[in-house]
Amino acid sequence: MSIIVDQDTRLVVAGLTGREGSFHGLRNREQGTEVVAGVTPGKGGQDVEGIPVFDTVAEAVSETGANTSMILVPPPFAAGAMDEAIDAGIGTVIAITEGVPVMDMLDTYWKARDAGVRLIGPNCPGVLSPGKANVGIIPAEFFEAGPIGVVSKSGTLTYQIGNELGQAGAGNSSIVGIGGDPVVGSDFVDVLALFEEDPETEMIVMVGEIGGDAEERAAEYIAENLSKPVVAYIAGFTAPPGKQMGHAGAIISGSSGTAQAKKDALEAKGIRVGKSPTETATIAVEVLGG
Amino acid sequence: MDLLEYQGKELFSKHGLPVPVGKHAPDAESAVEAADQIGYPVAVKAQVLIGGRGKAGGIKIASNAEEAAAHAEAIIGMEITGPHGEGPFTVGELWIEEGSEIEAEYYASVILDRAAKKLLVLLSATGGMDVEAIAESDPDALVRHHVDPVKGLAEDEAVEVARKAGIPEETADQVAAILISLVEIAKAEDATLIELNPLAVVAGGKVVALDAKVTIDGNSLFRHPELADLADDLGGDPQEEMARRKGLTYVKLDGDIGVFGNGAGLCMSTLDVVAQAGGRPANFLDAGGGARAEGIMDALEVITSDPKVKAVLFNIFGGITRGDEVARGIIEATERSGIDLPMVVRLDGTNSDEGLALLSESGIDNLHYEKTMLGAAEKVVELAGGSGE
Numbered sequence: 001m002s003i004i005v006d007q008d009t010r011l012v013v014a015g016l017t018g019r020e021g022s023f024h025g026l027r028n029r030e031q032g033t034e035v036v037a038g039v040t041p042g043k044g045g046q047d048v049e050g051i052p053v054f055d056t057v058a059e060a061v062s063e064t065g066a067n068t069s070m071i072l073v074p075p076p077f078a079a080g081a082m083d084e085a086i087d088a089g090i091g092t093v094i095a096i097t098e099g100v101p102v103m104d105m106l107d108t109y110w111k112a113r114d115a116g117v118r119l120i121g122p123n124c125p126g127v128l129s130p131g132k133a134n135v136g137i138i139p140a141e142f143f144e145a146g147p148i149g150v151v152s153k154s155g156t157l158t159y160q161i162g163n164e165l166g167q168a169g170a171g172n173s174s175i176v177g178i179g180g181d182p183v184v185g186s187d188f189v190d191v192l193a194l195f196e197e198d199p200e201t202e203m204i205v206m207v208g209e210i211g212g213d214a215e216e217r218a219a220e221y222i223a224e225n226l227s228k229p230v231v232a233y234i235a236g237f238t239a240p241p242g243k244q245m246g247h248a249g250a251i252i253s254g255s256s257g258t259a260q261a262k263k264d265a266l267e268a269k270g271i272r273v274g275k276s277p278t279e280t281a282t283i284a285v286e287v288l289g290g
Numbered sequence: 291m292d293l294l295e296y297q298g299k300e301l302f303s304k305h306g307l308p309v310p311v312g313k314h315a316p317d318a319e320s321a322v323e324a325a326d327q328i329g330y331p332v333a334v335k336a337q338v339l340i341g342g343r344g345k346a347g348g349i350k351i352a353s354n355a356e357e358a359a360a361h362a363e364a365i366i367g368m369e370i371t372g373p374h375g376e377g378p379f380t381v382g383e384l385w386i387e388e389g390s391e392i393e394a395e396y397y398a399s400v401i402l403d404r405a406a407k408k409l410l411v412l413l414s415a416t417g418g419m420d421v422e423a424i425a426e427s428d429p430d431a432l433v434r435h436h437v438d439p440v441k442g443l444a445e446d447e448a449v450e451v452a453r454k455a456g457i458p459e460e461t462a463d464q465v466a467a468i469l470i471s472l473v474e475i476a477k478a479e480d481a482t483l484i485e486l487n488p489l490a491v492v493a494g495g496k497v498v499a500l501d502a503k504v505t506i507d508g509n510s511l512f513r514h515p516e517l518a519d520l521a522d523d524l525g526g527d528p529q530e531e532m533a534r535r536k537g538l539t540y541v542k543l544d545g546d547i548g549v550f551g552n553g554a555g556l557c558m559s560t561l562d563v564v565a566q567a568g569g570r571p572a573n574f575l576d577a578g579g580g581a582r583a584e585g586i587m588d589a590l591e592v593i594t595s596d597p598k599v600k601a602v603l604f605n606i607f608g609g610i611t612r613g614d615e616v617a618r619g620i621i622e623a624t625e626r627s628g629i630d631l632p633m634v635v636r637l638d639g640t641n642s643d644e645g646l647a648l649l650s651e652s653g654i655d656n657l658h659y660e661k662t663m664l665g666a667a668e669k670v671v672e673l674a675g676g677s678g679e
Contacts, residue, residue: 075509075512076512076513098578099509100509101480101507101509101510101513102402102480102482102507102509103476103477103480103507103510106402106407106408106409106439107439110407110439110440125609137609137610138609139608139609139639139640142639152555153555154553154554154555154556155553155555155556155609156551156552156553156555156556156607156609156611157553157555157556157558157559158555159556159607159609159638159639160556160559160607160638160663163607163638163639180554180555182402182404182482183404183407207555209554209555209558210558212404212405213404213405214404214405217405233559235555235556235559235562236558236559236561236562237561237562237565238543238558238561238565238571239541239558259562275562275566276559276562276563276663276664277559277563277663278662278664
């Protein structure tokens with residue numbers, strides 16, 4: 001097991017003929033992912049090192065049985081590419097693209113929800129299930145298979161913590177970058193629920209950062225729904241208090257969005273929060289051993 | 291990206307949302323000219339991106355040209371600190387507006403609700419003051435309505451919101467129309483927040499936006515070239531300005547340890563760890579994914595242009611970013627600019643061994659290497675001369 005991507009993943013890469021698309025698509029293939037197709041309008045019939053390219057996702061699905069799509073197209077076209085994948089019957093859409101307008105994501109979020117499609121990202125490093133599949137830009141060589149699930153808003157910080165876990169001798173079931181944008185397809189709670197159901201995952205490390213109230217909502221959710229232990233890390237204690245623009249943000253979330261507010265919310269529910277990536281890994285290994 | 295009041299109001303006018311007659315004035319002379327054209331009394335309003343301008347003396351009423359000139363001269367150049375200690379911001383420009391007889395003040399806003407993944411309309415019959423306090427003390431006084439992501443805000447819904455908020459019958463239709471307009475503007479202009487506080491009833495029972503707080507999604511600027519131009523005019527800190535021109539994400543802090551990280555999360559975490567080691571970070575700088583030599587040189591230039599910086603920490607965990615590229619950037623930038631500040635480098639991830647080899651071959655003697663993030667933070671604090679107090 002593991003979650004979201006595994007040996008059954010059949011990946012179609014939106015933007016495979018582009019610089020980023022070909023680099024990461026081919027890298028994902030080297031790392032063991034079944035990369036079955038690429039999509040670039042107008043380039044159907046070509047191939048990228050043996051991976052067939054189609055004009056549309058629908059063709060890629062019917063020709064290759066693709067079930068997962070990675071979005072690596074420029075921001076103005078990213079939501080359109082996600083919509084196309086959803087319409088073509090893809091079950092899992094993982095959007096790496098950074099800089100997608102949030103209004104586009106409001107529409108695409110509901111489109112995915114209504115269609116029952118799992119959307120991860122945008123602006124995320126993707127999902128890695130070590131030894132099985134890697135969809136995205138996580139450097140797979142730093143991770144080994146193991147019992148700890150990681151869910152994170154941040155890319156590089158996830159690598160840092162995953163690496164510290166590895167050095168402490170603990171591997172990962174899956175590493176899920178949910179992305180740091182205001183509207184992402186899956187929140188902490190969505191991914192926590194998947195880890196709870198995954199028999200290979202024994203515990204979860206959750207990596208948050210300032211802004212929004214996803215960590216606060218996750219704290220509530222963990223307390224009510226999770227049997228597996230969770231250890232958290234929050235980045236941004238020394239971030240400057242942003243200039244306050246209006247009041248509506250604080251009114252609706254009831255949270256200031258600061259790192260301290262998030263830490264307090266988690267600790268109030270009995271969730272341990274590491275002070276640094278190193279300490280977080282140490283606590284996680286301790287919890288796993290205990 | 292936050293808009294100044296006048297920029298917000300110009301946006302409202304474009305979409306037919308009623309605002310008082312006003313003119314933008316970049317200096318005192320044009321302020322008097324604008325006031326003469328509008329007719330007295332006028333409000334002379336400081337244009338800064340923080341609340342609490344009025345209390346700080348940044349809004350004055352002028353009943354003739356002499357007063358307008360005096361107020362304009364006093365307000366331009368004024369330093370205003372926000373209610374939460376933000377800033378201080380120096381007032382660089384003014385908005386001159388017709389004086390309004392205010393009969394009532396409401397509060398209206400539309401905001402992106404990240405948790406619900408919908409736009410949320412907020413309305414209260416009490417505005418012009420601390421709505422956070424009202425929301426807390428009398429939650430029913432602030433009506434919240436989520437906008438259907440497909441259908442938008444229908445007229446009957448908007449009228450119902452106005453009725454629930456206790457907006458008087460005679461202005462309810464105007465307020466409902468304004469709510470619909472807010473939602474349309476948010477969608478059309480990619481605004482994640484539009485706040486009208488107050489939304490005022492002025493002479494003749496007309497409802498107008500007396501203030502405007504607007505936040506535009508920075509990711510959408512490619513389809514709003516006119517708003518992208520405004521971003522260039524926002525001014526601010528010299529390092530932040532320089533970073534913006536170079537396309538880097540940089541936030542100035544008040545310490546003496548320059549920080550260079552890749553990825554916002556790792557960079558924030560680096561600041562925290564430096565603080566835990568007893569140091570004070572001078573900045574947040576996210577070089578982003580895939581930073582190459584050229585970008586690293588730009589970043590180092592921005593960081594070291596802050597005269598307070600005594601030492602620099604590079605904390606890189608390569609995914610897309612390659613360690614050898616980072617190393618080349620550091621070497622080139624150091625050689626070209628002659629930077630002699632102590633620099634601590636912690637490189638991990640993709641091609642980090644190659645990067646570290648390049649750095650040690652370079653023979654640059656102000657470079658130090660550390661294997662771990664904590665070790666690197668402690669080293670840079672030591673090199674900067676302790677806590678920097």
